[in-house]
Amino acid sequence: MSTYTVPTMAEMAANAQTPEVLFWVGCAGSFDERYKAVTQAFVKILNKVGVSFAVLGPEEACTGDPARRAGNEFLFQMQAVANIQVMNAYEVKKVVTACPHCFNTIKNEYPALGGNYEVIHHSEFLQQLINEGKVTLQGGGEFKGKKITFHDSCYLGRANEVYEAPREVIKALDVELVEMKRCRTKGLCCGAGGAQMFKEPEAGKKDINIERTEEALATGAQAIAVGCPFCLTMMTDGIKNKNKEAEVKVYDLAEMIAKDMGI
Amino acid sequence: MSILPQLAFVLILGVAGFILSKRIQFLRRNILLGKAETRNDQPENRWKAMLLVALGQQKMFKRLVPAFLHLLIYVGFLVINLEVLEFVLDGILGTHRLFAPYLGSLYTVAINVFEFLAVAVLLSCVAFLVRRNVMKVERFTKPELKGWAALDANLILVIEIILMFAILTMNATDQILAGRGDAHYQVLGPLFFSSLLQPLFEGLSTGALVAVERFAWWFHIAGILAFAVYVTYSKHLHIFLAFPNTWYANLKPKGEMANMPEVTQEVNMMLGIPVENPSAPPAEIGRFGAKDINDLSWVNVLNAYSCTECGRCSSECPANLTGKKLSPRKIMMDVRDRAEEVGKSLDAGGPGLADGKSLLGDYITKEEINACTSCNACVEACPINIDPLSIILQMRRYVAMEESGTPAQWNAMFQNMETSFSPWKFSPSDRFNWSEKVKEEEMK
Known part of the structure; x- marks a missing residue:
């Protein structure tokens, strides 16, 4: 029996190896207590399937997304150029990440600064693994037949038009996917994008995540699936606010697949 | 026949044309107060976007009821304008129903189609008035839609209703006169909708009927010309600007923020990365981000002039929905109002942009732009691909980099x-x- 491995780019380079894909973990995936579980689940899936991957580990830095959206272009470019230097030095070709904000920034904004990579979101990556038969699901396990709703994150959906991959992943679990009234192109934001994650909201009559949580609860779903660390936080807070933690869980797609695989 | 009506017509046409050309120059100059930006890449995709989104109204159909009503008015506008061509030629040549002899029975068919569309436009305008003023659909009752904006919307609908009545009245009286054997009027085949109005006029003397018919004719054509001028002062400009607006719209992924190359050289130097021509003086760096309309791209200002204030953006904005001050529609209206203010000042020999005011501060507050989640719901919702988010993010850059x-x-x-x-x-x-x-x- 062996343990899971998490190779870094530096270790690989030292052994003159290059992985097929760089797993970009992101700050939430590295530091957020709740989202670390998602990172771990995704790494287990990669191990189990035998994907040739590595992470940057301590060499990774924030993509700069929240700085850019809050208006601080200098800080964004400082982060971006430094990250691109590291990735180009390792001759990275393909990047997968579980964070739609990192995904959007590396995919769409790094090319203008000299960082050109094939970037995919983990929902698309998981869908490919399922389609290729590399991930074989046990038929839902604890999710089988349950009602699950998917919350579109803005930076995956409208920003990059990835709507179907996460839904295909959920459907592969043999569950009943129920849609919220506002979904896909009309999906309502969780309230955290555009650097809102890092400050209190402006004065208003309601918090955005409460509005969205109410909509999710109205579907009668037993679980809310997300594909974004910020959405996970916002929806989890919303569920707590509504005192529904016992009845309704919030999961990332990778966690659901890992649970089904029994890992 | 006196030549006077022809002279009067040509004079009206000339005056309207002159005023319109002045107004178009004014609008063009105001739009170009924005910074130069070249957006001519991917012409085939730009034409496609224009055909689908502007001509084909693709995005309107996300909401079926208003889309259907709007489609009737839109088709009516396009088709009835064919008849205006005949009006103009009749006016210049002193003829009446110039095309009728050439088209024969087809002419009657065409006029029936125009009448059907006139009635469809009329009823749609009534439905829109009801939605705004009786049903008070939420997006038409937001704070930025008080005062002139609400009046403008109602005026447009009322003017269109009156113009459509003028067409029907003209046809009704015209055919009564033709039936009485007046040589100037030609008997056409049955006209369904205007014949319904005929009982109203049948008791009138021939002289009175001619007066009503001529009044309706003049009112309609002069009304259309006056409306064309009015449109340049109104949110109704979208009927023309929707086309260039969709052509010049952003084709990149919505999540991508435009890079600021003027920052990159400095960043590279700070990180010790060799830069090309390090000794060359940095290119003229204006302001970082946007404080006023001249810091925005001209496309942003074109967006503002194209906006018809339908409010679909604000009705899908998570910040607006939850009671924050931000309203993407207001952002667009503010950009336009500021461009108008600067334009008028320049025309009056005033200080223009240097009037001590600015878009950010005097029109838009930090509280508004700070509330944005950059979720792109407004951009997605806009039926003609206006991008309020681009403006918000440029203003955030100004606040962060110029004002800290x-x-x-x-x-x-x-x-x-x-x-x-x-x-x-x-x-x-x-x-x-x-x-x-x-x-x-x-x-x-």
Whole structure:
């Protein structure tokens, strides 16, 4: 029996190896207590399937997304150029990440600064693994037949038009996917994008995540699936606010697949 | 026949044409107060966007009831304008129903189609008035839609209703006169809709009928010309600007923020990366971000002039929905109002942009732009691809880089990122700690 491995780019380079894909973990995936579980689940899936991957580990830095959206272009470019230097030095070709904000920034904004990579979101990556038969699901396990709703994150959906991959992943679990009234192109934001994650909201009559949580609860779903660390936080807070933690869980797609695989 | 009506017509046409050309120059100049930006790439995709989104109204159909009503008015506008061609020629040549002899029975068919569309436009306008003023559909009752904006919307609908009545009245009286054997009027085949109005006029003397018919004719054509001028002062400009607006719309992924190359050289130098021509003086750097309309791209200002204030953006904006001050529609209206103010000042020999006012501060507050989640719901919702988010983000850049005026919590986030390369205050050396647990776990 062996343990899971998490190779870094530096270790690989030292052994003159290059992985097929760089797993970009992101700050939430590295530091957020709740989202670390998602990172771990995704790494287990990669191990189990035998994907040739590595992470940057301590060499990774924030993509700069929240700085850019809050208006601080200098800080964004400082982060971006430094990250691109590291990735180009390792001759990275393909990047997968579980964070739609990192995904959007590396995919769409790094090319203008000299960082050109094939970037995919983990929902698309998981869908490919399922389609290729590399991930074989046990038929839902604890999710089988349950009602699950998917919350579109803005930076995956409208920003990059990835709507179907996460839904295909959920459907592969043999569950009943129920849609919220506002979904896909009309999906309502969780309230955290555009650097809102890092400050209190402006004065208003309601918090955005409460509005969205109410909509999710109205579907009668037993679980809310997300594909974004910020959405996970916002929806989890919303569920707590509504005192529904016992009845309704919030999961990332990778966690659901890992649970089904029994890992 | 006196030549006077022809002279009067040509004079009216000339005056309208002159005023319109002045107005178009004014609008063009105002739009070009924005910064130069070239957007001519991918012409085939731009034509496609224009055909689908502007001509084909693709995005309108996300909401079926208004889309259907709007489609009737839109088709009516396009088709009835064919008849205006005959009006203009009749007016210049002193003829009446110039095309009728050439088209024969087809002419009657065409007029019936025009009448059907006139009635459809009329009823749709009534339905829209009801939606605004009786049903009070929520997006038409938001704060930015008080005063002139509400009056403008109602005026447009009322003017269109009156113009459509003029067409029907003209046809009704015209055919009564033709039936009485007046040589100037030609008997056409049955006209369904205007014949319904005929009982109203049948008791009138021939002289009175001619007066009504001529009044309706003149009112209609002069009304159309006056309306064309009015449109240039109104939110109704979208009937023309929707086309260039969709052509010049952003084709990149919505999540991509435009790069600021003027920052990159400095960043490269700070990071010790060799830069080309390090000794060359930096290109003329204006302001970072946008404080006023001249800091925005001309496309942003074109967006503002194209906006017809339908409010679909604001009705899908998460910040607006939850009671924050931000309203993407108001952002567009503010940009237009500021461009108008600067334009008028320049025309009057005034200070223009240097009037001590600015878009950010006097029109748009920081509270508004800070509330945006950059979710792109407004951009997605706009039936003609207006991009309010681009303007909001450019203003945030101004606040952050020129004023250092971002909220304290964002400043703290900046500081964390500068010192520990994460928006949260964690030690960079702990970044990989998450792997320890999983590396100890046995692979199942």
